[in-house]
Amino acid sequence: MTALTAPSSAAPAAGRSRGRPGRSYLHRTYPLWYYIPAGVLFLVFFVVPTLASFFFSLTRWSLFDWEFIGLDNYIQFLTEPQMIGSLRNTVVYAVLTSGAKVVLGMALGLLLTTQIRARGLLRSMVFFPVIVSTIGVGIMFTTMMHPTDGLINATLGVIGIEGPKWLANPQLALISVAFVDIWKGVGLATVIYMAGITAIPTEYYEAARVDGSSAFSSFWHITLPLARPATFTVILLSLIGGLRSFDLIWAMTKGGPGFASDVIASVVYKQYQAGFYGLSTAGNVVMFVVVMAIVLPLNVLMRKAEVDR
Incomplete structure (x- = not known):
């Protein structure tokens, strides 16, 4: 068995x-x-x-047909008269807005992590513009920056100052839009810096006070180095946003006066409006390449600096 x-x-x-x-x-x-x-x-x-x-981007296309034309769209787009100016404006706009957000975000982050009165209210006020519609902000500031009837120039007139033509002056249009972008986006940079600063152990500051370090010395030797990851994050996000910026510029100036505030994205949109779909697609690819060519090496350098630290 x-x-x-x-x-x-x-x-x-x-x-x-x-x-x-x-x-x-x-x-x-x-x-x-x-x-x-x-x-x-x-x-x-x-x-x-x-x-x-x-x-x-290698074709001449519509919704119903397409024809392969090789690199003709890229050649035509890159030889557009306003292309060099728009590329310069894009870089200037991105550098100006990202640099200002880093400086102001750090300053506001330091302020709003201290024991001050109405800290919660101030934090809400700083972050509020981030959640407001970009188009709405553009329309509001376009009205406020009107050369004769705008609130800003009317206020300057009360104290005897003749306000400039913020959006009608070719020398000021792009900078004016950049200031609005900074006002709208600095809240996000502030929140990132607040998170980075509050993550720094308080023991470092206590040891610095015992050694007799001043507030500036503590900021320079403790806060600034240890908040470096937050700085890198703000730089990358702001730079990418600035290089891709379109909606605020279009809402306020539509690239004008003339081509004074045109950026790559607004040139692409104008080509699309004119019915040159293949040309506008090639412009989008060019903008993608420009963003990657600037952001990727910068990201590598910042990561290397973080590792070396």
């Missing part, structure tokens, strides 16, 4: 030993399944549109 039952007892054991590799494989791979939804979304909403943009 023992000989008859032995095979039956051995069979399940063999089955279990054969089943273990399968269960082990599933156990090893099932966490990867959670990447599938994100991977599908990334493929559908980023990879496919990006590849399609590169392809259609």
Whole structure:
């Protein structure tokens, strides 16, 4: 009887030993399944549109037809009369807005992490412009910056100062829009700096006070170095936003007066409005390349500086 039952007892054991590799494989791979939804979304909403943009930038296309023309769109876009000016304006706008957000964000972050009165209210006031519609902000400041009826020049007139034509002067239009962008975006930079500053251990400041360090010395030797990750984040986000900026500029000046405040994005939109869809697609690719050419090396340098520290 023992000989008859032995095979039956051995069979399940063999089955279990054969089943273990399968269960082990599933156990090893099932966490990867959670990447599938994100991977599908990334493929559908980023990879496919990006590849399609590169392809259609090489064509003359409409909604119903397309014709392959090679690099003609890029040549035409890069030889547009306003292209050099728009590229210069894009870089100036991005550098000005990102630099100001770093400086003001750091200053406001330091202020709003101290024990001051109405700190919660001040934090809300600083962050409030971030959540306001960009188009709404553009329309509001366009009205306020009107050369004769605007609130800003009317206020300056009360104290005897003749206000400039903020948006009608080619020398001031881009800078005026940049100031509005800074006002709207500095709240986000402030929140990032507040998070970075509050993460610094208080023991460092206590040790500095015991050693007799001044407030400026503590800021220079403790806050500034240890808040470097927040600074890098603000620089990258502000720079990318500035290089891609369109909505605020279009709402306030539409690239004018003339082409004085045109940036790459506004030139692309004008080409699209004129019906040159392939040309505008090539312009989008050019803007993508410009952003990547500036941001990626900067990101590498900042990461290297963080590691070296």
